Amino acid sequence: MPVIMVHGPKMNKEQKAELVKSFTEAASKIMNIPTQAFTILIQETERENVGVGGVLLVDRDK
Template identity: 85%
Template sequence: MPVITVNGPKMSKEQKAELVKSFTETASKIMNIPAQAFTILIEEMERENVGVGGVLLADREK
């Protein structure tokens, strides 16, 4: 059972559904494994919980 994990920003339910569908279809085609075998895990992160270059993403927007 292949598992794909995505770490990223908050998304709408519609965006998540599109992402899951797209990743599953693409990985299934490339790996020649049935789509039903894939599990997709989405981990949403708040911008205040991610730092890049020593600065929180939430602070870079200011």
């Protein structure tokens, strides 16, 4: 069972559904594995919980 993990910003339900569908279809085609075998895990991360270059993302764009 292939597992695809996605770490990113908050998304609405429609965005998540589109992401899961697109990733599953692409990976299935490339790997020649049925779509039913794939599991997609989405981890949403708030910008205040991510630091890049010593600065929180929430503060970087101010």
